[in-house]
Structure formats: C-alpha cells, structure tokens
Amino acid sequence: MSKEILKMTNIIKTYPMGDEDHVVLKGIDLIVNEGEFLSVLGPSGSGKSTLMNILGCLDTPTSGEYILHNKNISNQNQKELARIRSKEIGFIFQSFHLLPRLSARENVELPLIYAKFSKSERKNIAEEMLVKVGLEDKMNHRPNQLSGGQQQRVAIARALSTNPTILLADEPTGSLDQSTGKQVMNLFTELNQEGHTIIMITHDSTIAKYANRIVNLLDGMLTEGDVADA
C-alpha cells in the first residue's frame, strides 16, 4: 500500500490573451504515490511546462486544488512557495541551469544554502551526492570544464541534495545525445529504485518509457497512458 504524495484536482490554468483568456490546462486530475516514476508525455504546446511549473510550486493554478505532501499549494504567497520548493522539490532542467562561476560542488551546495544547512553539512552532503552521480573526481570543476552529460549529473546531484519529496525533471535529456541521455535515464531508474519519487516531463516517448507509469497530456487534458504502448 503506497502513500499518496501529491494530488491535483480539477487544475485549470489560463493566461489572459487580449479580451479572452487562453485556457492552457483544462481541468487536470492527477494522483502520484510515493516511489513512483511518472512520465508526463505530450507534444509541444500541450501545456507540459505549464503543468510542471504548478507541480514544482513555481506557479499557482487559476483554479483547482493542489495538495503536495499534505499541504495545500493553491493559494500560497511567494515566500511560502519558496520554502515549499526548498523542502519538497528537486528540479532538473533541460538546459541544466548550473551557475558558471561556481564549481560542481558549490553548485550542488546552492539549495542547501537556502535550506539553511551549515557550511560543513553542505560540504559533506554535496560531496556525497556528487559521488552518487559518479562525479567524485570532478568536484572542483566548473560547468564549462564538464561535458553535457556530466553537467546534467551535477544538476541531478543538486536536485537530490536537499532530499526532496519529488524530483521534477523537464526534458532532462533534451540537450544530450542519445547515449548520454540513456546514461542519465539509467541514473533516474537507479534513483527511483532507491525510493525517490520522480516526475519527468517529455515529448519523447522512448525516454518516457523509462518510467513505470505514463500520463499523456494533450491540449491541456491529462489521460492515463500505458508504458507498453508508448
């Protein structure tokens, strides 16, 4: 019996467009359990990033209810959202988003600073995470001294550092070649097997297959998919 970690009920997101509102998410219902590896698969413009922003507490829905880790996210202010992100979410982006002036270790330490870990704790955790993603010999390298795949692994270490409730990845292999992408996906599988809950957003069905559950996003509507079909 697995535990329910997030629940979206009738989430609607609209953007004002001239006189009318442009409805991007048209009533999303979604439940994710602890330990799941979920892919959200959808074509460009279907609203994947919009959904991810709400899932990641970067944005709030126009209407509907979003419960994350027993907490209602729908109507929180920026400060509260920042605290929730710090505790609950580990982001992995398509373009890595590492700070170029910082070393790999310092990049991994960033979320720990905002989660108010002490200096020595930060150092220990960052090193542990970099070892976990196989970069024990690249701790002091800057992003421009690392390959794309290595950079994405630094980003994964960073996402893992605060031990968040969910890992949220938006097209994590979008900037990588096939074999490097495959390595990253294997890392995801490993992390999931260790118990991490992962939500991955992608338009690529071969990547989506690494998950153990797929939902299809089409024109702002979510339908349950089948891993075997994808």
Next chain:
Amino acid sequence: MLRETIKMSWQNIVNNKMRSFLTILGIVIGVAAVIALITIIQGVIDELNQQFLDIGTGKVNVQAYGTPLKRGLNNSDIERLAEIENVAGVSPNLSFSSTAVKDENVLEDITVDGKNEVYFRTTKELVSRGRNLNILDMDSKNKVAIVDGELVENLFFGIDPLGETIIVDGTTFIIVGVLKKDLHDDMIAMVSAGDSNGKVIIPYTTAMTMAGLGNITSVDITVKDTNYMSQVIDEIELVLNQAFNFKDDSFFILDLDSLVDAMEKMQSMMTSMLTGIAAISLLVGGIGIMNMMLVSVTERTSEIGLRKALGAEPKSIQSQFLIESIFLSLLGGIIGVILGLTLSYVVSNAIGMPFRLHLGAIALGLNFSAIIGIVFGWAPARKASLLNPIDALRSV
C-alpha cells in the same frame, strides 16, 4: 546565510572588476574630494586659531595714524584708554630693526621692540629666565633688555646672557631676562613676520627716545571681560575720535574676537558648501551604482530564477543584491578615504602645515557611501526579488 550572501556578492564584484571599478569611481572621487578638502581647510583654520590663541583673545589692537597735526597717541591718550571701564591695560607697540653688538661680534637685522609693563602682565609665560620689565623701567627709561633665544644663539655662544651687557643701536643695555622660544608675541609681528636674526625687548620709553619719537602709533588694549568687548570698542572709538578731532582714517581698530568670529563664519560657510559638493558627487556616484545594479539584475535574470527555483526566498535575493551594492559603494568610500587622506597629507606637507587626521570626516565618508549603497541599491534589489521565477528561468 549572511556569510554566504556576502561571499556571493563579493565574488560578483571581483568577477566584474573593470565594471565595478568604473562604477565606484564617482564615489571614490566624491569621498576623496570631501576628505581632502575638509582635512586641508580644517588644518588651515586650526593653525590660524592656534596662532590667535597664542596671542590671546580679548585683545584689541589700535593703529593710531593720527592727523598731520598730531601723529599717534601721546601719554595722556594712552592713560585715557587705560581708564576705560573693563580695560585691563594698554600696551604700546613700537618696533624697529637695528644692529646688536656684543664684544667683537656684530649681529645685523635684529628686531627692537619697545614694550611697557602691561605687555608682560597680559601676555602669558613670556620670560623663561630673569625678570620682566616693570613700571620703574618705564618711568626711569632704564637701559635694560630682554632678549630672545635666537639672539642668544647668534651672539652669546654658550655664555649665560643674564647680567651681561649688549650694545643695541649704539646704546648699552643690561640683559635682565630671556624670552621663551617660538613666541608669537603680538599681532603685528604675526602679520608682518619678517626674518630677523633675533629680538630685543626694551622699555618703550627708552625705545621712543632712541627712535626720536614723541608719540605711539600702535597699542594693544587688553579687555578684562570679553562679554563687554563691543562696549569697550565703542569707548575706544570715542577716545580716539576725541584725540584726533573726529578725523576720518586717523585710526583703525582691530579686535581679535571679531576676526575669530569671521573665521568661524567662513568655516561654516565652507563646510556647507563642501556638503553641497559632496551631496552632488555622491548623488552622481549613487546613480552609477544604481545603473550597474540594474544592469546586473537584468544580466542575471536566469540566475535569479534558478536561485528562486532552488528555494531562495524573495528576501534573500533582495539582500544579496543590496549587500552587493553596499559593498560596492563602501569599497568606493574606503578607496576614497585613503585617496583623500593621501592627497591632504601631500598638500599639507607642500604648504608647510601640520597634517591632522579628521576622524569625523572619515566616518562621514564611510557612512555616506554605505547609505548611498542602501538607497541606490534598494530599487534594483527589490526588482530582482520580485522577478517571477518562471519568466526568469525561461530567459536563457
């Protein structure tokens, strides 16, 4: 958290060395100019005040040119001046330059000052050894002299001058006292501080006879209570007008207290002018900082978005940028203070004035620059803190 924020801010300044330097240049120049000007002006004024203090306030100098019919003040005029209420004493100034002879040694260009007993009473710690001139010396036109250290050095070569004789202007004097070194002895000497090889003070009555003078053209009047200065000056004016039949330009009254007042006024005027200049230059510097911070926020939009996604609260983004701007302007302030002090040190030395450190000016410079950092960093920092993380992350 604060330490990390400070470290991040510092890193960013170091990463943009050239730009940071150009940005703080305005503040550097502003602070340096203010520090240098305050230090130099204050030094000049301190120096002048010190000279005035040496002479002693509460003195009025009267230059009595007189009229073609009557040159200078006679004894009864001086007595009338001395009888004015609140006047402690009247001391004539009579000075000429001459030659002193001791045995075979001749010393040219010495100053001979004729003074009375009042002079010694109203001038603090004048004679270091020997005695002052007294009223008996005046009345009997005694041929006694007080010499200064320079004359002793130039003429006595280690011999104790007390009790020795010296020939001044052809007249033999007995030395009864030695002056302290480095004494600004009266206002006139200060204004016309010519180079002389030494000084001899003799009874003014003796001096008048030697110079063939009947009247005195310059006296110092000491006032008992400076609160009555203006009344005393009015009385002096009355006495002099009567003495010279109300003739224009027959006399001139110079009182030290009003000079000091005028100088204080000048100082406060200078200070407010400086404050104005400082305010303008710091405003310009502040705008420079604000500009750099706004550029920096725009450049780092995606970094701000990322930090927010990773859990940074708006508050910590704001403090990061605010600290960075305070850092920048404080750095400018520190460099400005160092530059300003160096400048004023060099200038002080060049014009031969003692260099004094003005902690007030330094504190002012540093405080001002910190405030500039806060005031002009506020808006950019606020802007950064309000950035929407979604928009910020997209802008890559």
